[in-house]
Amino acid sequence: MARDTLHGLRSSPRHALAKPVRPIDADDAERVAAVMTRFCEADPDPKAGFDDTDPFRLLVTVLLSAQSTGPTVARIAEALFSTVRDPAGMLALGEARILEIIRPVGLGPSKARNIVKLSAALISEHGGAVPRSSVAMRRLPGIGRKSAEVTANFAFHEPVIAVDTHVFRVSNRIPLASGATVDAVADGLARLVPERFKDGAHVWLFRHGRDTCTARKPACPRCPVADLCLWPGKEL
Structure with a gap:
């Protein structure tokens, strides 16, 4: 059975199986x-299989997944995180080397730039840790609503x-x-x-x-x- 891939994140093997709001319609x-x-x-x-998800790796992986296929993103994320474990390591790796690794996922220059900015923001504003709420994540460079909510849901069960x-x-x-x-x-x-x-x-x-x-x-x-x-x- 092929491993499941969501937003570039592979699970371990799974067994089968402020605007006015309109009132909720009962039907x-x-x-x-x-x-x-x-x-x-x-x-x-x-x-199942995603319980040990690392929040930083997931956040970066979902950022990489924009306009890219899951299997490709999973492969590139594996290559990127084979030498990097945290935001400090990502900054040490540098934008140029990050771009070399992630280029196959597309939009490489902007994604590499955002990964560096994201890592710097996590260190300066959150002590190197990914904040636990999707609202806080959306304030990070390069992180939109989908990326924030995927990460908050998988990593922190928001x-x-x-x-x-x-x-x-x-x-x-x-x-x-x-x-x-x-x-x-x-x-x-x-x-x-x-x-x-x-x-x-x-x-x-x-x-x-x-x-x-x-x-x-x-x-x-x-x-x-x-x-x-x-x-x-x-x-x-």
Whole structure:
């Protein structure tokens, strides 16, 4: 069985399985809860194998994953962290050498620059440690909402649901929380997903979008939530 890769982070082997906010619609909430219940029943421990995740490595890896494929990012992150363990080590490595290592992931110059700035900020502002909240992480150089929420959720179990391409598509298609922007979908999921499901929601939705509810030719006949899906293009 191939190892699972999310945002460039490989798990250890897994066994199978301030704006006005509109009121939550009861039907929407019921459908979201039903979908999450179904995912949870099929995969009750979605983050198995990620429990020993190093926050700094994860944060840098997710930064590297922008516009890059997971397997490539995982390989490059492994090369980068084979000699570097912490922000101080990253600063010592230097921007030029970092760029040499990470160039295959694309956008290398800006990513190398942000890794150096990020490392310096962690040392000067946080004693060399990654802050535990996604809000604090978003103040770091090069770290946007998705990177912060993936890291906070995986490393510290903060109940936030990061929205990437897969989560955005699935959330709009079923729909769970519709929105024209990533922030709109993330805000909607934060309101609609019951608290007990928030820790695993990102992984469930990511895997569902990657493996089943794909952009082209979604596998509706084997979708575990097909009966709950309202997408007009659904084919059973």
